[in-house]
Amino acid sequence: MVIQDKALHILNGEAMYHYYQETGFLNQERMVPFNEAMCYGGTCEDLFSQEFIDMRAEVHHVTADQYREHVLKPLQPFFDKEFSHLELWFDADMFCQINLVTILAWLDQADYKEAIDIHIVGEKFKPLSLYTVKAEGYYSIYKQVLIDQTMPEAILPASIKKGIEFYLSYLNKDSDLMLYIKEHEDVPEKELVIALINKFTDYGLGDTQYFEIVRNQRQPK
Template identity: 60%
Template sequence: MPQKRVLHLLNGQALYNFYKTTHFLDGECMIPFNEAMCYGETCSNIFSHNFIQIRANVHHVTTEQYSEITLKPLQRLFRKNFSHLTLWFDEDMFCQINILTILAWLDQNDYKGAIDLHIIGEKFERKESFSLKVEGYAEMYNQVLVNKTLPKHIFPNPLKRGIELYLNYLDKDSDLMRFITKYQDVSEEELVTKLIVEFQHYGLGDVQYLEMIRSSREG
């Protein structure tokens, strides 16, 4: 019986480095997804030339830099030389929208293998696990990230919560934007720190928060 080839896709470079250092999944094939799909524009055809150009502009890097940071670590995913995919992601909005993007790409590429999703906590411990099939996630990705609409049925629940947060967090009356407006007189650096502490369920980083603060204050 042929051995099951498992690929572990992690929620970013920090988790990848942590698992390497602690020898978790030692000997297993691990790759990081270095993106922030919850921020900025995108297009339907994931990882296409157009997608790369759009996402490079979002991150203020060249397409070559984007390919080096985001696409190069994903080569084992692109080669599809595995029969089982395991995802290790946080439950925050940031990670959930990244999960949706990966599932949608797999759906676009007619992936039929098994998928396990492990939701991890602050100390990278496993909190929840789900078994998934990719059918329908490409359509869901288009509804959410391209058309900014809420699908009727979303599985699993962490993804549902992440999508609901994503569709509203940039609205001027969202809790996040009201917080930024409330602290107009606080320095950018101090406000970024406050936001990271206060809104951990969004999972955004200093780069995204800085852009949001500056956009709010310019507007």
């Protein structure tokens, strides 16, 4: 079912969703948040399947039902294709760009053929640039990057390429992030997490991911 002349705007998370609601941006337009952090934890080839739900729920330390309620339920108009046009609103950081790849991959897997507008946003979610793409090829990129952990040959737009480069390296033991954590092993956990959020803005990770990364690194080997 497609609602004619009705755009659907997918936003990267509830922070952007609530900000756009409060400021009246995209007033009267249909907006839904993508409440995920696909750059952290495992995933599988069959997007949004039961296997996917179980894997991602484990990553987030929630039940499968909680995951469905928080992540999948807001996206129902997207899954049902209740739109005539799709617009995606994502920050340029790694966190958002890997989420963006996931959305485009599902559209490719679902054989969605229409043009898609991608808005890259900056501070206070202000639009910075606009790209128009087709979903074809993004499922292959998703599998190469998130499943095989390899760098695809050709990636557009540039923000996605940069996000993927960060994603494939940020947990390596010699990455800037991991070296910084190691160099500050005496800093209290909460203080270090705040420092990481402020210093590594290109990653876009939140406190939840940083707490877990720091704890994993500080476990006795």
